[in-house]
Amino acid sequence: MKRIVTLFLSLVLLLSCLCAPASAMFDPSLFYEVQARSAYIVNTDTNIIVYDKDSSRQVPAGGLTKYMTIALLLTNYADQLDNTFQMPFAISDYVHNSDNADMRSNETFTYREAVYAMLLRNANEAAMGLAYSLSGGDLAGWVSQMNTLSQRIGTTGSTWTDACGLDSGNVTTAVDMYLILRYLMSFDAFVDISSAPTFTMPAKEKHTKSFVLLNQNVALNKTSGGSFYRKSMQGGMCDVMAYKNDHGDQSYVSWANQDGSTYIFCIMQSPDTCDTYGYANRRPALYETTRLIDWVFQSFSIQPALDTDLALAEIPVKYSSDTDTLKLYPDNSMMTLLPSSGDGTVTQKYFHLPDYVCAPVQQGDVVGTVELKLAGETIGMVNLIAGQDVSRSSLLYSFSKLQEFFGSLYLKVVLVVSAICAIIYVVWVLLNSPRTRHSSKKVHRYGRPRD
Template identity: 45%
Template sequence: MKKLAACLAVLLLGCSLLAVPAGAVGFTSTYTPAAEAVYIVNLDTNIIVYEKNSETPLSAASLTKLMTVLLLLETYGDDLDTPTATLTYEHTNYLYGKNASHADIRQGETHTMRTLLYCMLLPSANEAALMVADAIGGSQSNFVYMMNARAKELGCTGTTFTDACGLDPNNLTTARDMYLILRALLEYDIFKEIIRLEKWDVPAAAKHTAPYMILTTNLTIRPSAGAEFYRSYSQGGKTGSLEDWKNYAGWHTQDGASYISVVLHSPNSCDQYGIKYTNADGTPKYNPALYETDMMMDWVFDSFSIQAALDTQQPIEEVKVKYSAQTDTLLLYPADDLQTLLPKDGDGTETQRVFDLPESVAAPIKQGDVVGTVTVSLSGQVLGTVELLAGSDVERSELLFVAAKISEFFGSRYFKVVLVLTILAFVGYLVAWVTITVQDKRKNRNKIRRRY
């Protein structure tokens, strides 16, 4: 049984490392998102807290840069200050007339990969992404091939990249796929450091005689400029937009619980914060994906917490005991309390338990012996499997044991076969005896008749 439980534990760990949750929890948010797709996953348990159209391919916009960043970090690792890239005419020509976000890198300027990393993640600089693509791939087309190949390796099933920056509307992704990409990036400390920053100074270059400041597009981490968008639990993320909708993929942490959220194609009309503020031309400063992320994550942190799904001090089930005079049943206790994500106002009934137990156990039994397992689920998602331990020692009654064995023998198939064969043999003997006796009597009568 211990080997079985160990195998189950390894399987669950493997599934967690793959980071591909299996299904959506059936909880109803207090806010109904207008976004075309939403995906929220707890990183501590891999539980999907909310899902909406998470497998639907949609235009990725600047979320495309997250894959470019991932390939940069996987290529150069910690060596970000030696390799460089230069902005060329081909890069500026591709960006011309597209009103693309930038970091004011000018044609002919050369920057390190560290600088380009900051430029892509803070102001979402498109020129920086194109520079990285040529430096790593040798050409834009080859780098796009690398992007798509890496997406498949991560388990992305609805993602297709067509450029390195996201300006092409044919860059497609799903909410689930973008979760996988962002989760892979969270393995890098430098990435987590950068996405938390409000601003950074770009070093002087050929056409910049002094360092200059760049700002993040993520208002959820800017206490002053972010105003109502700001959330203390926001650890950073990446924005994106092409039309009258916006995307956002974010990382959030509070009270020991961490989440990734992905919101795709939130319409400007749903933003109740941005409508209060205006740009220089008088138009509202819409950030609908940030607004909907705030609404959803407020609900998540208000509604869920990491709790114990089981109590190791309380018996969870009992099983029948054989060959014991002291008890007929044995109380079973969980070996682990299974810390997991649960509703804050839950009473324990929201989880489902499936027991894997024998019909009975035979004494003697030692306290702590593994008797079986219990698998705990929450709205169809398996939270974990825990061993069930014997709660006490149970001695064996030799008298009951012997009596049971005798009873088992007389009730066994072997005894029944022997009994049937014995009866058949006896009947056969009886038939033979009767047959011989009758034949002998006939012979005797025949002898008497001959005499007379």
């Protein structure tokens, strides 16, 4: 029951964050020309899609598959991460030469340690060993659960065929990876582990001493990250574990935060040639991610689009002797993503208002809305409220209603019907009066008889 509640709450949180994100409206090409085959960048504070390049294109998932394995683990065992399992020998052949955290058969690990190994080292043995143990050896059943959860999260272009990503049947899209990462970010354990530059694995049955796992997300490490290091980087994962694959391209899914503003970056299939930092280990997708991190934080910031103390519109008032018009104010400042060099004046405002309002009106009453657009795309809708109380004049109200009555269709219909009835009655009276009846009788005249 607790697992179901955890899943439900996480999905509610996710859906509340994902309601109708605005269309992409920003172009990084003046700052950096994206070379990835597909990409998807979203500001999670406003749900504004900052950049979208063929985000529904299906691509190999590779090591990013582990995000789904971790999602399934946290959905069911978020409060049991210190439980233990024994690394099964049965998965040894499958992960041979890709056991990136040196987790050996028959060693005992906690679920948390396995998550560290997956997130920091993209360790296939951690994903497969955990899946094998938790499923009772039914890896097909585990994969089926991965696909079911993926669909619940909202993915439409993803298919999962194993727990670690070695199988080429694992495919996904940039927008699907955004949804999965957004879901994972609702778990505190995931956020904490992802941001760790290193993790010390305790001594095990086949490791007499503890050993350190260095996070492959070098953008987190100021000491060893070099040009990749970004203070704003919070966590991320590549689709390959050794930064080299058969296709010569890489994908990277991550998120960054600066000054309280958070973005998710899903950069898929960046070509090897785009990494110009010059290190021996080329990281093209992470390279593009860092360039795009620089772009968003230099170009945009969360700002108020409206001033709640400034009237945006004025509307006529009926039935009041106090005022002929009513000023309308926004009911909130609508914090949104705007160019750092500008302010709310860069937005276009489209008002949705009635022709007039009728007194009485109370201050704070919602009268209409204003739609805000930036670069032609809607970024939000705000209520417009009355700025003052407006009382109703009984005399003006009564006079107006009297005018309305005499000018109403109802009265016109009554008058026409009454006139028709009156005409019919007059005609009937004329036709049925005694004089009319007498005159209508025939008169027969007879001459005198002759003598």
